[in-house]
Amino acid sequence: MNASAAPRRCLIAGCGDLGLRAGRKLAAAGWQVDGLRRSATALPPPLALLRADLTDAASLRALGDTRYDAVVFTPTPDQRDADAYRAIYLDGLVNLLGALVHRPERVVFVGSTAVYGDADGNWQDEASLPAPAAWNGELLLEAERALLDSGVARPSVLRLAGLYGPGREALLRRARARQPCRSAPPHWTCRIHIDDAAGAIAHLLQLAQPESHYIGIDDEPAYDCAVLAFIAEALGLDPGAYRLAAAAPLAHASGKRLSNRRLRDSGYDFAYPSFRQGYGALCAGSMA
Numbered sequence: 001m002n003a004s005a006a007p008r009r010c011l012i013a014g015c016g017d018l019g020l021r022a023g024r025k026l027a028a029a030g031w032q033v034d035g036l037r038r039s040a041t042a043l044p045p046p047l048a049l050l051r052a053d054l055t056d057a058a059s060l061r062a063l064g065d066t067r068y069d070a071v072v073f074t075p076t077p078d079q080r081d082a083d084a085y086r087a088i089y090l091d092g093l094v095n096l097l098g099a100l101v102h103r104p105e106r107v108v109f110v111g112s113t114a115v116y117g118d119a120d121g122n123w124q125d126e127a128s129l130p131a132p133a134a135w136n137g138e139l140l141l142e143a144e145r146a147l148l149d150s151g152v153a154r155p156s157v158l159r160l161a162g163l164y165g166p167g168r169e170a171l172l173r174r175a176r177a178r179q180p181c182r183s184a185p186p187h188w189t190c191r192i193h194i195d196d197a198a199g200a201i202a203h204l205l206q207l208a209q210p211e212s213h214y215i216g217i218d219d220e221p222a223y224d225c226a227v228l229a230f231i232a233e234a235l236g237l238d239p240g241a242y243r244l245a246a247a248a249p250l251a252h253a254s255g256k257r258l259s260n261r262r263l264r265d266s267g268y269d270f271a272y273p274s275f276r277q278g279y280g281a282l283c284a285g286s287m288a
Helices: 017-028 057-063 082-099 135-148 170-176 194-204 224-234 240-246 261-265 275-287
Strands: 009-013 032-037 048-051 070-073 106-112 154-160 162-164 187-189 191-193 213-216
Touching: 009 017, 017 032, 017 194, 048 057, 057 082, 070 082, 082 135, 106 135, 106 194, 135 154, 154 194, 162 194, 162 275, 170 224, 170 275, 187 224, 191 194, 191 275, 194 213, 213 261, 224 240, 224 275
Parallel strands: 009 032, 009 070, 032 048, 070 106, 106 154, 154 213, 162 191
Antiparallel strands: none
8 A cells, every 4th residue: 555545644542552652653654643541641742642531432522523544442441350341442442433423444453362262282363263261352352343343444453462572571570580480281372572563553554455353473472481481591590490391392282372474464574573582672671
């Protein structure tokens, strides 16, 4: 798609850390970006703050009759329980779409790989049948369906795995504390650097004919122990506590091993194609 023909005004609904990063990328590409958030904290230029609450339909009157070419829906619940998830992801989405006088042609819904079940280490992709193991995945899947049934011309769901990056350093803390990994059975994990998550959002809005679903992870699902072993070594610690488990056989492995082939084939080029590049940079930064 020619950049000059791309939509030029975008609303980021739920403009937290990820939304800010995506907004900056879109603004750099020539978009006018409004960031919707409950907080009165100003957004960095050129992003414009729109203060409203997705769970409060009346507050969304602040949208007026503004015409948005695209919406990125990436809210964060107040707390981790079913009521909060339903209020923000499902009711919030319905409230937002109902408040927009002009229905946007494109919506990117930022969801989660929690909609997939544990496949004993077997590969899964967008064609795999969702099988949420918990209430959060079930509610996110319900919200996805609400978007796809909403009448938006070109909706896309980006199912993100665990985010990491600056300010998201839980595994570095685990490695420093020598916390154990799951070795029996070994446990598959998927992740994506927050800069690549933001880049994927901006990328999807540039596609002429986006698919309805994309998995947002890097190129290399890996055992929990393998990632911790790499981090420990990068931090100058003895990785031996994790190394033996990292070599455990695939048979009966737990967790998810997901493919990003559709996102790759769409033309997205990862800044951090595996945990080695992402955590390598994060560990180096933490020791500077």
